[in-house]
Amino acid sequence: MIHEILLSNQFIFVVALLLITSVIVTKFSTRLGVPSLVLFIFVGMLTGSDGLNIFYFDNASVAQLIGVIALVIILFEGGLNTEWKTIKPILPSALSLATIGVIVTALVLAVAAKFILDITWLQGLLIGSIVGSTDAAAVFAVLKDKNIKGNLKSTLEAESGSNDPMAMFLTLSVIQLMTQEQSGVVSLIWTFFWQMGIGLLFGLIVGKLGSFSLNRINLDSGGLYLLYALAFAFLAYSVTSLVDASGLLAVYITALIIGNSDLAYRHSIMRFNEGFSWMAQIIMFLILGLFVFPSQLFQWQYVFNGLLISAILIFIARPAAVFFILMKSQYNVKEKCFLSWAGLRGAVPIVLAIFPMLADVKDSQVMFNMVFFVVLTSTLVQGSTITYLAAKLGLEGEAREKPAHSLELISMGKTNSEMIEYDVTEKNIINGKSLEELAFPDSALVNAIIRDGEVVTPNGQTVIKEDDVLYILVSRKHKKQLISALKAEA
Incomplete structure (x- = not known):
């Protein structure tokens, strides 16, 4: 018994050190111009079995569960901070990129993966589907506090917040085609409209319920409102997922409605979710870093093929989707180039790459390693150059200096x-x-x-x-x- 208690204490100590290290890493990432999420992954890889051998982790089910929970928290925080008036003008473009754009990107990458990796068409389409969407965690983290032209920043945030459901739908559909021969095109089309439609409907319902309840309920402590708000994010995801619809879409819609409502304890809720979102990102990327074995990942064939697919994603697939979708939009060529470059990949593709493992798809470990390498290089190259590219293209927004002030309130309890x-x-x-x-x-x-x-x-x-x-x-x-x-x- 004493031995088990000692192991538990040692585990808690190591976790504390990892969290402290990861938070400090965010400070250096800003100075280095490197997205902090990449450094979180490196910390996880360093402490894993192929590094310092502090942790050994290879449980795909646990990694997938932690990833989904973290994505719910991150999407909820992103939706809370998205102003409806800023995304309303660009909503058609953002939704087109989040749906048709993901399909175009997936198809281009499927062709590339098929011939580069010498795999089947379905395996190529699976890889394309997994990395076809931009990532909310990466986009929200990299664009936060960046001086980017307003409509471009809003487009990227709205796209990344709403395209995860499409990527998940495509990934699960291809896995279904690979494992169940009876699946047909008509069935997949019906599944798509069911998932998106019910996800939107449940998101609206839970969002309205959440905003109404938060303003009407009288809790004993102001701190309870913070947890109460977050509970609606998990309610939206779980209820929607239980009926086989898009829980991630429901979470984002719920957050949009709550965040744009006349909300009690708004600033406390926003600050709490911002901090909790950071913790979710840190834990998620640490776990994903632990899940990767560098000795397998950084082999010559993965490095060479990964660089080829990353180059096709960055310079062909993403630009093809953006220019095709936005050919008749209000965006000029420079803005389309920026939107193409800022299509960051991050946690969502890595989490989705775990799904083939859970379904026992052939060569799923190879696919995971490839997706991980593609995401790593894409995020590292694109994420670290977004601000520089915006300046070069003249797409920086107007500088707005905000006075440095804050006013914290002690919980009002029942004073109303x-x-x-x-x-x-x-x-x-x-x-x-x-x-x-x-x-x-x-x-x-x-x-x-x-x-x-x-x-x-x-x-x-x-x-x-x-x-x-x-x-x-x-x-x-x-x-x-x-x-x-x-x-x-x-």
Whole structure:
């Protein structure tokens, strides 16, 4: 018994060191211009059986489970931070890239894999399907805080958040064709519409239910709202998956609805999910790194073939999909080139590459090694050059300096009060008025004003100016009335 307790303590100690190392790695990745997820994978590979031999891990089922759970958390965080008004104008283009674009990419890669690897057409199509989609974890992580032109950043985020269901559908369909002869084209078409349609429907239902419930329920501690919000992500995925529909699509739609709702404890929920998403990414990529055996991966045939397929993916397959889908869109040639280059691959293809192993598909380990190498090189080359390419093509967005300020609230418990943060614009009717002139509800109290990065202590004679950030404490029953007064225009 004492031996087992000692082993458990040693395991916890090593996990703590891995997490600390991985967090520190993110700091160096920014300076080196390398996506942090690549470094997480290297940390996992270093500590695995082919490295320092601290951990031995080869359980495909556990790796797949951890990967899916992490993807739910990452997609939910990405959807919460996606503003509907920014993706609405580009939604047709993003959805086209997320569906038809994935198919085009998969077909081009299938042809390449067939002749480069000397495999069957179905095996080639399986590899193409696995790496056919861009990756939400990679795109959200690499583009976060990057100064990229707004419509391009929104297109990439919307595409990566919504194309995982298509990649999973194609992957599972090809595996079904390889393992069950009775599967037919009509059956696959019906499965596609069922998965996407039900995924969309359940995402809408759970999203509406979540936003309504979060605003109506009165919990004893503000911290419980954070867990309550995340629970709806897992509810959306599990309920949808139980009826053989797209759980990942349901999660993203749920997050979009909740994130764009008038939400109680919004900032706390956002910050919690951002941190939890980082932890999910770290754990997922560490596990995937442990799952890889470098002595098998970095063999000459894998390196050479992987580089060939990566080059075809980066320079032929992805550009072909982007230029074909967006040939009649509002994007110019430079923007299409950037969208082609920024189609990052990451965790999703690696997680999908585990599915053939679980289904006992022939040569599944070879496919996994190939997919892993393709993803690694694609992410390393493209992810580290996105900002440079945007600058060279003149596609950087307008620089916006935000004042460095924060206001943390202690849990309000059962007070039914909320702190509202509001940015004053030139058109607001409150612009230029003193606080005592404002038609705010009686329960509303302006606690602080942030002006030019400094905190202004308000009083009745304090005049509100453009670009001020107001922090207002208000009871929930008067919240809508306050927001209406804030948004009124002169």
